[in-house]
Amino acid sequence: MNSQNSNLQDKLSEYYSSIFEKELIDDIIKVGRFESIESGNLLIDIGQDLTHIPLILSGVVKIMRQENEDEELALYYLERGDTCAISFVNCIDHKRSIFRGIVEKDVEVVFLPVEVIDDWLQKHKTWRRFIIDSYHLRLLEMVDAIDGLAFMKLKNRMLKYLIEKVKITQENILDITHQEIANDLNSSRVVVSRMLKQLEQENKIEMRRNKIIIESF
Amino acid sequence: MNSQNSNLQDKLSEYYSSIFEKELIDDIIKVGRFESIESGNLLIDIGQDLTHIPLILSGVVKIMRQENEDEELALYYLERGDTCAISFVNCIDHKRSIFRGIVEKDVEVVFLPVEVIDDWLQKHKTWRRFIIDSYHLRLLEMVDAIDGLAFMKLKNRMLKYLIEKVKITQENILDITHQEIANDLNSSRVVVSRMLKQLEQENKIEMRRNKIIIESF
DNA sequence: TTCGATGTGTAACTAAAGTTACAGAGAATA
DNA sequence: TATTCTCTGTAACTTTAGTTACACATCGAA
Numbered sequence: 077m078n079s080q081n082s083n084l085q086d087k088l089s090e091y092y093s094s095i096f097e098k099e100l101i102d103d104i105i106k107v108g109r110f111e112s113i114e115s116g117n118l119l120i121d122i123g124q125d126l127t128h129i130p131l132i133l134s135g136v137v138k139i140m141r142q143e144n145e146d147e148e149l150a151l152y153y154l155e156r157g158d159t160c161a162i163s164f165v166n167c168i169d170h171k172r173s174i175f176r177g178i179v180e181k182d183v184e185v186v187f188l189p190v191e192v193i194d195d196w197l198q199k200h201k202t203w204r205r206f207i208i209d210s211y212h213l214r215l216l217e218m219v220d221a222i223d224g225l226a227f228m229k230l231k232n233r234m235l236k237y238l239i240e241k242v243k244i245t246q247e248n249i250l251d252i253t254h255q256e257i258a259n260d261l262n263s264s265r266v267v268v269s270r271m272l273k274q275l276e277q278e279n280k281i282e283m284r285r286n287k288i289i290i291e292s293f
Numbered sequence: 294m295n296s297q298n299s300n301l302q303d304k305l306s307e308y309y310s311s312i313f314e315k316e317l318i319d320d321i322i323k324v325g326r327f328e329s330i331e332s333g334n335l336l337i338d339i340g341q342d343l344t345h346i347p348l349i350l351s352g353v354v355k356i357m358r359q360e361n362e363d364e365e366l367a368l369y370y371l372e373r374g375d376t377c378a379i380s381f382v383n384c385i386d387h388k389r390s391i392f393r394g395i396v397e398k399d400v401e402v403v404f405l406p407v408e409v410i411d412d413w414l415q416k417h418k419t420w421r422r423f424i425i426d427s428y429h430l431r432l433l434e435m436v437d438a439i440d441g442l443a444f445m446k447l448k449n450r451m452l453k454y455l456i457e458k459v460k461i462t463q464e465n466i467l468d469i470t471h472q473e474i475a476n477d478l479n480s481s482r483v484v485v486s487r488m489l490k491q492l493e494q495e496n497k498i499e500m501r502r503n504k505i506i507i508e509s510f
Numbered sequence: 511t512t513c514g515a516t517g518t519g520t521a522a523c524t525a526a527a528g529t530t531a532c533a534g535a536g537a538a539t540a
Numbered sequence: 541t542a543t544t545c546t547c548t549g550t551a552a553c554t555t556t557a558g559t560t561a562c563a564c565a566t567c568g569a570a
Contacts, residue, residue, distance in 0.1 A: 141436065141439060141440065141443070143440065143443070143444040147443075147444055149439070149443045149444075151439070161428075161432075162429070162432055174433075174436060197414075197421055197425075198415070198418070198421070201415070204414055204415070204421075207425070208414075208424070208425075208428070211425070211428035211429070211432065212428070214432065215428065215431065215432055215435065216391075218432065218435040218436065218439065219358065219391060219435065221439055222358060222366070222368070222435065222438055222439055222442065223358065223360065225439065225442035225443055226358070226360070226364075226366045226442055226479050227360040227364055227366075227479070262443050262444070
């Protein structure tokens with residue numbers, strides 16, 4: 077085990093010791109594969125075989141749904157303490173992922189092999205709670221996505237998207253292009269520019285090249 | 294315990310004995326409250342306190358999301374073997390429901406008090422699997438709803454809705470008005486009539502007063 | 511049979527979002 | 541500095557969906 081991994085182990089303990097019992101943390105260290113993945117890479121892709129589930133130690137992963145080549149939609153973000161719960165039963169059933177997970181901010185992650193999961197559910201109460209909570213949180217975020225798509229106009233959906241992004245990045249100056257926003261919202265660049273201009277006129281944002289400053293959040 | 298309830302117990306055993314171990318079924322009978330609810334009534338409403346989770350023995354419940362007075366959206370249906378998994382953690386946390394559940398076809402249901410749930414997760418392997426599976430199924434249905442909203446035109450979304458309805462009712466002659474469809478899709482009656490006419494011209498459906506016959510499913 | 515309630519058809523219009531096309535600004539690099 | 545690439549602004553137009561308004565059909569109850 078190299079020094080980078082033992083560093084990751086420290087991070088695991090640091091955050092998760094308040095959530096998981098010591099025995100569980102020991103188990104995770106025993107069987108988990110620690111990895112660092114740089115921004116821009118895929119954590120998981122649609123159709124990919126799920127043999128491990130990821131436990132995020134740091135960084136941000138954007139979870140997307142993709143219909144085809146040029147139709148996609150950002151759903152939610154994974155941060156420290158999150159796992160892609162949907163991969164869980166998929167794992168057990170040896171199914172394939174229905175999401176793409178793109179690393180937005182370099183992540184440190186532990187991959188846990190599917191075999192241990194079910195065992196841990198029985199063995200560790202905190203693990204049980206963690207998995208159920210994960211499912212629940214994702215479910216709530218899905219409902220949020222549905223509300224946005226069903227009930228909101230694009231302009232407000234976009235503002236919501238921007239504000240969410242501010243929360244995730246901890247930074248109210250977003251480093252993003254109109255095209256990227258359009259991709260995440262399954263809209264088009266021209267429309268996004270139009271709406272952004274309106275938001276700017278309402279003093280909710282300010283625009284710079286490659287940047288958007290969110291005033292109200 | 295009256296005769297109706299012992300009848301419901303039979304139904305419980307009948308279907309669930311292949312899923313749950315005998316001890317679990319006994320536990321359910323011990324603490325569950327058996328009930329029959331007629332079509333048109335609410336199984337659960339948004340904001341309602343969740344002290345029990347429902348286990349459907351027969352019938353159909355439509356789960357909806359509501360934004361306000363006249364904005365709502367049908368999400369999915371619960372049938373025999375289903376539970377409203379989202380109510381699960383809500384229960385534990387004493388939260389309130391974020392869904393409405395309307396009985397579409399008279400249901401028979403067992404209500405299980407929240408207190409026993411966590412205990413059973415540890416005690417019964419099949420219960421654990423059941424709860425996780427429930428979350429997972431709902432999650433998949435949400436993704437389906439998202440795909441529909443994000444990527445499909447209303448006409449096709451409506452056809453999908455109608456076909457889903459055929460599956461649920463086991464009946465390709467649907468007893469439904471244009472207004473009801475509009476409500477479930479968060480659209481308007483006039484638009485629905487328009488699209489239905491198009492679908493009819495494409496020979497995918499036939500229209501009658503209060504009825505729609507689905508040809509292709 | 512009449513009347514009212516409910517359901518459907520359709521036209522005309524409006525609103526929201528997407529598309530095409532092109533101009534021009536800013537940054538990066540030769 | 542000139543050239544190229546990426547990003548943004550905007551006009552003009554199309555498509556999709558929602559709204560308003562009204563006619564007419566069907567059904568059941570008075």
